[in-house]
Amino acid sequence: MPIPVRALGAALLAAALGTSACAPVRTHQGYVIDKELVDAIQPGIDNRESVLQTLGRPTLTSQFNEGEWYYVSRNSSNLGFQDPKVREQQTLRIRFDTKGNVVAVDRSGIELVASVDAYGKKTPTLGRKRGFFQDLFGNIGTVGAPGMGGGGQ
Numbered sequence: 104m105p106i107p108v109r110a111l112g113a114a115l116l117a118a119a120l121g122t123s124a125c126a127p128v129r130t131h132q133g134y135v136i137d138k139e140l141v142d143a144i145q146p147g148i149d150n151r152e153s154v155l156q157t158l159g160r161p162t163l164t165s166q167f168n169e170g171e172w173y174y175v176s177r178n179s180s181n182l183g184f185q186d187p188k189v190r191e192q193q194t195l196r197i198r199f200d201t202k203g204n205v206v207a208v209d210r211s212g213i214e215l216v217a218s219v220d221a222y223g224k225k226t227p228t229l230g231r232k233r234g235f236f237q238d239l240f241g242n243i244g245t246v247g248a249p250g251m252g253g254g255g256q
Contacts, residue, residue: 126182127180127181127182128180128181128182128187129178129179129180129190130178130179130180130187131176131177131178131179132176132177132179133162133174133175133176133177134158134159134162134174134175134176134195135176136174136176136193136195140157140158141158141195141208141210143157144157144158144197144205144208145205146205146206146207146208147204147205147206148205149204149205150199150202150203150204150205151199151203152203154172154197154205158174161173161174161197162174162175163175169199170198170199170200170201170206171196171197171198171199172196172197172199173194173195173196173197174194174195174197175192175193175194175195176192176193176194177189177191177192177193178190178191178192189213189216190213191212191213192212192213192215192216193210193211193212194210194211194212194215195208195209195210196208196209196210196211197209
């Protein structure tokens with residue numbers, strides 16, 4: 104029994120639409136790393152000003168130490184409304200001495216990406232569990248009680 108041409112065309116169209124809806128959305132975030140420019144940065148030769156002219160402003164700088172600049176590049180993809188998944192990440196860390204000269208250029212990849220999953224709608228806490236009314240009326244009689252840090256004896 105031959106398949107009608109219209110039915111075959113409709114089936115092919117449905118298959119094409121079904122597979123195109125699941126195409127991954129690819130995104131790039133951060134610095135676009137140029138290997139030749141990064142390789143041009145040499146410890147002991149370059150300083151903050153030359154790195155700034157060669158690579159541009161860093162993605163972020165160290166909070167506790169003025170001696171580190173970070174250039175971060177990340178490629179992600181997701182299907183539909185799912186959360187994006189990191190496919191590739193490159194981090195370039197440039198360390199400076201106190202005079203502003205480059206001490207080291209370090210590279211790292213996706214191994215430093217941490218995945219933190221949410222724990223439901225509430226954050227778990229340690230300690231006793233109290234209800235609404237215990238929270239509302241729990242302090243009655245404790246103000247000024249001995250040993251409770253109040254104004255009593």
